Every structure is written in C-alpha cells, then in structure tokens.
Amino acid sequence: MSSLSYPPKPRPGDRVAVVSPSAGLPGLFPHVYELGLHRLREEYRLEPEEYPTTRIMGADPRDRARDLTAAFADPTVTAVLATVGGDDLITVTPHLDDAVLRANPKPYFGYSDNTNVLNHLHRLGIVGYHGGSVLVHLGRPGALHPLTADSLRAALFGSDWYDLTPAAEWGDEPGDWNDPGSLAVEPVMFPGAGWHWQGPATVVTGRTWGGNLEVLHWLLAADRVAPAESLHGSIFLIETSEELPPAVEVYRMLRNLGERGLLAGFPAALVGRAKAWEFSRRLTPQEKTAYAGEQRAAVTRAFAEYAPDALLVFDVDFGHTDPQLIIPYGGEVRVDAVSRRISVRY
Template identity: 85%
Template structure:
C-alpha cells in the first residue's frame, strides 16, 4: 500500500474547525456542546471555529460538505474536529471538493458515522484520526476521562509513537443529555477487564483501516471502499454502535468483507469494546456480558473462516464506550502479542 501523508499538527493557541458533517446535535444539546468547546479552549488551548451548519439539524448534505471543504481550505485552521456521529454522512462525502482537501491536508478527528470521512481521506492519501467527539468525549459529564484526554492531546499535538493502555474503568451507560443537570455527575463506570488476545504470537505492524462496522458495510454497498489488494497488510479497526447489532449480523457483515477479499489481507485486527447498553435497550449486567461474548464469538468465527492466522485484540477502548482512545486512521500501528502491547504513531 502506498504511503499516506501525516498532515501537520496544530499547536496550542491555534484555530481549529468544529463541524457537524453528520448529525447537527449541538442544536439539540447546546449545554453538552458548550462544555466540549470550553474544554477545547481551556484544557487543550485551542480556539474552536464554528461553521454555518455546525448547530443545524438536518442541514442539506451539500451545505455540510461545503462547510467541511471550507474548513480544509482555510489556511488559519490547523485541525478539524467533528461534533458527533449520526447516520447519513454517506450522502455528504460525494459533494466534498477532493482537490481542496488534497491541497490542504489537515488532521481530521471523528468516529462512528465519521467513518465515511475517515475512509474518504484515506483514499485521498491522508492520515486522519478515529475518535475525538466534541459532544461525547470532550463534553463528557463530570470530568474528561484521563485516558481520553491524554490520548487526544498526544494525537493533536504529537507525532511520536504512543502506547495505548487498557482502561482501569470503562462505561457504556451515558448520562441523559436531555437533563442539563446531568453534566455535574460522573457517568457510571465498571472495573476494567483488560484486552483479550487471540491468534499467533507474532508482532504485526501496518497502517490502520476500518472504523464502525455498520458504516463500513454501507460503504461496501455504495462501492466506496478501496480495492482489497490495496488494503492488504493493514491493521483492521472495527467497532459497533449504540444500535447494538446482533451477533449474527456482526458475523454476516464480516463475512461479506471476507467474500470481498478483505479479511484475508489483514494480519491483525483491533476490536473495540462492544457497547451493550442504550436508553432504549437497558440490558442487565448478565445480559451485557452475554452480548459482548456473543460479539467476540462472531468476530472470531469470521476470522477463523477467512483469516485464521490474524492476531486479534478484543475490548480495545476506541469505539462507542468510555474512555475513547484515539487511533490514527491510515497511520501506523504495532500489535505485539508477546509484550501484550499496542502502539500507534500519531
């Protein structure tokens, strides 16, 4: 695979774009959004710059693409952060001005539905960053999670290798944003369980690709994924959303990647900790544990069939759970089962 470009990094005091290319949830939850902006200013020393659609729900995809293109075009902007995810960014990326993006590479931070943009930038030859939601993570009730904050700071300002760490505590039961008072309380957290390793004891180093599994499936259907051979040797990133897809669908989505010729080309995969609770599906602790185990089994089954020699690491904190470690998308990752170590180069 051809080398991707790491865009120049911002410095404290710089102006950074805050955009909503997916859902304009700052319009509905301004108290959460304002907390995220304040932390961006006070804890990271960056000056957020909003765009016309940042606080608009249901903005026209062409207008959202115009804002995102403008953020890259502005020479005073040194990084671009998405406010949150959603479900229709696949309708926005066709309107992006690729010539502008390629001529003005900048670090882009987002996750979930932002997999559309991460994949798009990857195809343009640009490293981006999986994670860093202004609402969900910068606007976390109580305090910033220290692992999220440390990882985001290193990804924003650094360019060195960074060791990811298993979370000593994690959560997937967020506070209710509909209650402004929720911002005063720390979210419910649970004891960490560490990473779960599977596969051969060999070190793998490669450039990352992947993201939210459901969105990857949409991208495959829309034929917006690079040819399988160009992704061979990559470290696959996969995580699932708050929609809590059943294990059988997780297996089928991965099976489709296998039939596309993708899975066989990944020597390693990092699998995000499965979110197993949502306001509409309040699973009990035993139900949550069963759901997570079923997801692990589904992933293991697909890799056993298509890439039996891949190194798999489960329950890495980079998806829809708390904390959220930032992972370079298209950047380098080193997966070392011998030392039980995962390192990424920001």
C-alpha cells in the same frame, strides 16, 4: 498504502474547525456542546471555529460538505473536529472538493458515522484520527476521562509513538443529554479486565483501516471502499454502535467483507469494546456480558473462516464506550502479542 501521509499538526493557541458533517446535535444539546468547546479552549488551548451547519439538524448534505471543504481550505485552521456522529454522512462525502482536501491536508478527528470521512481521506492519501467527539468525549459529564484526555492531546499535538493503555474502568451508560443537570454527574463505570488476545504470539506492524462496522457495510454497498488488494497488510479496526447489532449480523457483515477479499489481507485486527447498553435497550449486567461474548464469538468465527492466522485483540477502547483512545486512521500501529502491547504513531 505507502502513499498515505500524516498532515501537519496544530499547536496550542491555533484555531481549529468544529463541524457537524453528520448530525447537527449541538443545536439540540447546546449545554453539552458548550462544555465541549470550553474544554477545547481550557484544556487544549485551541480556539474553535464553528461553521454554519454545525448546529443545524437535517442540513442539506451539500451545505455540510461545503462547510467541511471550507474548514480544510482555511489556512488559519490547523485541525478539524467532528462534533458527533449520525447516520447519513454517506450522502455528504460525494459533495466534498477532493482537490481542496488534497491540497490542504489537516488532522480530522471523528468516529462512528465519521468513518465515511476517515475512509474518504484515506483514499486521498491523508491520515485521519479515529476518535475525539466534541459532544461525547470533550462534553463528558463530570470531567474528561484521563485516558481520553491524554490520548487526544498526544494525537493533536504529537507525532511520536504512543502506547495505548487498557482502561482500568470503563462505561457504556451515558448521562441523559436532555437533562442539563446530568453534566455534573460522573458516568457509571465498571471494572476493566484488560485486552483479550487471540491468535499467534507475533508482532504485527501496519497502517490501519476500518472503523464502525455498520458504516463500513454501507460503504461497501455504495462502492466507496478501495480494492481489497490495496488494503492488504492493513491492521483492521472494528467497532460497533449504540444500535447494538446482534451477533449474527456482526458475523454476516464480516463474512461479506471476507467474500470481498478483505479479511484475508488483514494480519491483525483491533476490536473495540462492544457497547451493550442504550436508553432504548437497558441491558442488565448479565445481559451485557452475554452480548459482548456473543459479539466476540461472531468476530472470532468470521476470522477463523477467512483469516485464521490473524492476530485479534478485543476490548480495545476506541469505539462507542468510555474512555476512548484515539487511533490514527491510515497511520502506523504496532500490535505486539509477545509483550501484550499496542503502540500507535500519531
């Protein structure tokens, strides 16, 4: 844990890598991708450098790894942004050149399937950034969400402590990327109810580890997770995907982490707001509320069994819902249950 270090930050005007180590969706939805690139240039004054596999669906894992390694190796590139997630990045990370990554640490931004890369960098001692998708967040219909925009700007360019803000409104029903006209329409949003705190009235400070729960489970099966004792003291990040895993599976995955000895070592956990709607599963508002409640109960049950004294904060906006706050992965976080405040150091 103590060997983790923050990479140098970019400055406005710099070149940044834009890569698709998971799915090459920019090739299928160029209108969304180009909007994200436009905002990267106009809102953040960064010049995106695209790599060969960025727009290619089903590119060979070795080629995707070659692009990601090249992005770290390029001395003119000062940060690396993933375009989107996917489901097979676990086949890419074994082909990365770790010597190059260690010698050229850079801020890496991604979430969902990019948990593979964030965990890989963590094991190399490099702090990454959970969040920030060129398609999903920079390409958001209507406009950038102000909380996402501010958090991403602070994470890209800043190194200080930053207070996360509970979303006054949130959404999990995105526009249809198959319809270019949908980019002009703001997403459906719902009133926010703030964060939900459970556990002792204490203050916990530590470095983060975790990410998308389904991907973490794959990583455990592939033996790509550090020994439990080396992660003790971490603040655990948990978020679930658009596949809407049932509560019983969320519990079982966490139970498996508990049996591995991981949960007992986490003094606190930040739990992302549960995404509860997808085009193939259009849950009603009542069904969405029930789904989120069942997931919260599953997480609570697992921690009650393996880490009963842990501090839990639910509905933190860092997962598959909108807005998305950037969380340093392996970086410092302070969870203050007394003042109900979460601060991250970018």
